[in-house]
Amino acid sequence: MRKPGGHEVSMTGAIMARTPVWASIAATLEQEIARGLYAAGDKLPTEAALAARFGVNRHTVRRALSDLGERGLTHSRRGAGVFVRAAPTDYPLGRRVRFHSNIRASGRLPEKRVLRIETRPADTTEAEALDLAPAAPVIVYEGLSLAGGDPIAHFTSVFPAERLPGIDATLQETSSVTEALRRHGIADYTRAFTRLTAEAATATQALHLALPEGAPLLRSVGRNVDPDGVPVEHGVTHFAGDRVALTVASDDDPPTSSG
Amino acid sequence: MRKPGGHEVSMTGAIMARTPVWASIAATLEQEIARGLYAAGDKLPTEAALAARFGVNRHTVRRALSDLGERGLTHSRRGAGVFVRAAPTDYPLGRRVRFHSNIRASGRLPEKRVLRIETRPADTTEAEALDLAPAAPVIVYEGLSLAGGDPIAHFTSVFPAERLPGIDATLQETSSVTEALRRHGIADYTRAFTRLTAEAATATQALHLALPEGAPLLRSVGRNVDPDGVPVEHGVTHFAGDRVALTVASDDDPPTSSG
DNA sequence: GCCTATGATTTGTCTAGTTGTATAGGATTC
DNA sequence: GAATCCTATACAACTAGACAAATCATAGGC
Numbered sequence: 001m002r003k004p005g006g007h008e009v010s011m012t013g014a015i016m017a018r019t020p021v022w023a024s025i026a027a028t029l030e031q032e033i034a035r036g037l038y039a040a041g042d043k044l045p046t047e048a049a050l051a052a053r054f055g056v057n058r059h060t061v062r063r064a065l066s067d068l069g070e071r072g073l074t075h076s077r078r079g080a081g082v083f084v085r086a087a088p089t090d091y092p093l094g095r096r097v098r099f100h101s102n103i104r105a106s107g108r109l110p111e112k113r114v115l116r117i118e119t120r121p122a123d124t125t126e127a128e129a130l131d132l133a134p135a136a137p138v139i140v141y142e143g144l145s146l147a148g149g150d151p152i153a154h155f156t157s158v159f160p161a162e163r164l165p166g167i168d169a170t171l172q173e174t175s176s177v178t179e180a181l182r183r184h185g186i187a188d189y190t191r192a193f194t195r196l197t198a199e200a201a202t203a204t205q206a207l208h209l210a211l212p213e214g215a216p217l218l219r220s221v222g223r224n225v226d227p228d229g230v231p232v233e234h235g236v237t238h239f240a241g242d243r244v245a246l247t248v249a250s251d252d253d254p255p256t257s258s259g
Numbered sequence: 260m261r262k263p264g265g266h267e268v269s270m271t272g273a274i275m276a277r278t279p280v281w282a283s284i285a286a287t288l289e290q291e292i293a294r295g296l297y298a299a300g301d302k303l304p305t306e307a308a309l310a311a312r313f314g315v316n317r318h319t320v321r322r323a324l325s326d327l328g329e330r331g332l333t334h335s336r337r338g339a340g341v342f343v344r345a346a347p348t349d350y351p352l353g354r355r356v357r358f359h360s361n362i363r364a365s366g367r368l369p370e371k372r373v374l375r376i377e378t379r380p381a382d383t384t385e386a387e388a389l390d391l392a393p394a395a396p397v398i399v400y401e402g403l404s405l406a407g408g409d410p411i412a413h414f415t416s417v418f419p420a421e422r423l424p425g426i427d428a429t430l431q432e433t434s435s436v437t438e439a440l441r442r443h444g445i446a447d448y449t450r451a452f453t454r455l456t457a458e459a460a461t462a463t464q465a466l467h468l469a470l471p472e473g474a475p476l477l478r479s480v481g482r483n484v485d486p487d488g489v490p491v492e493h494g495v496t497h498f499a500g501d502r503v504a505l506t507v508a509s510d511d512d513p514p515t516s517s518g
Numbered sequence: 519g520c521c522t523a524t525g526a527t528t529t530g531t532c533t534a535g536t537t538g539t540a541t542a543g544g545a546t547t548c
Numbered sequence: 549g550a551a552t553c554c555t556a557t558a559c560a561a562c563t564a565g566a567c568a569a570a571t572c573a574t575a576g577g578c
Binding site: 115144202215216 | 308
């Protein structure tokens with residue numbers, strides 16, 4: 001599984017007669033991952049341990065691990081270790097996931113991890129977004145969407161606390177915005193708008209999504225309203241740009257002449 | 260002597276913390292204090308809660324809180340918690356987005372500048388996208404979309420040349436995909452799909468869009484088909500992430516059992 | 519009602535281990 | 549000579565776990 005004359009060799013055209021040690025180590029580790037010796041999410045031995053095992057310097061091991069990381073097989077967390085990634089190459093998310101349901105649920109993907117659920121006064125933008133009085137209480141729901149153990153998106157949703165008392169407990173239980181709204185009597189909500197932008201990942205976002213800082217993120221801002229047009233949820237989701245492709249379903253779509 | 264910190268950012272599995280994580284956390288908390296989420300005298304969430312929220316170790320949160328404490332924003336009492344001392348008044352929240360467009364109008368933004376119009380044999384992906392025989396001739400239309408003189412997006416569209424002979428001249432004249440297709444007898448086309456991703460700008464894209472290399476771009480791939488479902492246009496558009504927000508209209512969208 | 523004992527919670531401190539980065543130098547190959 | 553590969557050292561950033569010290573919540577006794 002080694003590619004000495006790969007496509008992305010930009011240095012020189014020289015062909016290495018002998019395979020470097022680091023490539024050999026990378027190939028060994030890749031085989032062991034492929035063989036199931038290390039499952040997805042598992043932590044590899046420490047760099048020091050691997051260096052001892054292969055009888056090389058730690059930096060040589062790091063060169064091998066860097067290769068695996070570039071190819072998406074592993075990712076590392078400083079201080080924690082190197083971990084096997086679930087999706088080796090392209091995650092076929094774009095094929096299956098519908099844009100509308102995806103956006104509306106703000107990450108209603110297989111698994112979710114709750115990072116924070118709290119009630120606090122709204123800031124000015126939140127109050128405006130939910131059409132509330134200044135500093136009115138809002139319930140904040142922050143979390144991660146995962147697919148196969150890999151983080152796909154990071155989202156933050158705010159709800160009007162007075163309109164939806166106790167939805168924090170429901171969110172904690174179901175971790176689903178759709179389900180929580182349904183249980184609180186708002187089964188028939190619609191999405192007022194969705195706004196999409198691209199952003200560079202901050203250090204914190206990079207950490208959550210296991211990406212390098214500055215990596216491109218797909219930012220989605222959306223608002224859900226009840227049948228009377230009153231906002232019941234306002235959320236921001238950041239998708240990992242290289243792991244997700246949102247697809248817009250092509251309902252009936254008369255090409256309007258909107259600027 | 261070597262220069263530290265080159266321009267090359269290896270956007271790969273490794274998490275490059277150009278900014279320390281604790282600094283990013285401190286900035287987030289400072290902003291939340293400034294926005295009035297935590298008033299003077301309020302107790303911040305516990306270190307453990309913040310660690311869970313940011314996905315880091317408690318010590319990293321402590322490093323951030325230590326920074327806030329040193330700067331006089333907070334003070335802590337052992338056993339009790341961390342409390343807000345005062346709220347800084349500066350609240351910088353610039354409006355990033357200066358332009359937004361409906362996503363249906365992906366390739367039809369107001370002002371345009373033609374970069375290239377040419378006819379050549381299709382490559383494999385283009386042939387597949389347009390459902391053509393390999394190396395069948397296609398017309399390629401590359402250009403920039405502008406708003407107020409600023410470049411907003413860079414797009415490349417391909418058309419089947421045999422189906423639409425002479426459309427290159429029409430494109431040159433009108434610089435509008437919609438108008439060109441209409442004049443060539445395809446007034447009633449529909450968008451088969453749209454796929455959205457975030458990407459980092461290459462050097463060329465950065466040049467076109469007047470952005471730094473690596474800046475986040477919103478990549479939109481779409482295909483238009485005639486009433487019989489035959490592809491008549493396939494395009495890729497890269498939007499400048501910080502200058503554009505795509506909006507998804509909320510047409511008829513029953514939130515029931517879709518996904 | 520008031521006081522206290524108890525236990526859980528929360529911050530403070532310590533030690534140890536792991537990855538990320540920078541610098542420097544020797545060895546090999548072209 | 550230049551580029552690549554590997555070694556070596558040192559430090560920074562972050563994780564992990566454990567324990568102490570202060571505080572808070574609660575129940576029980578008077």
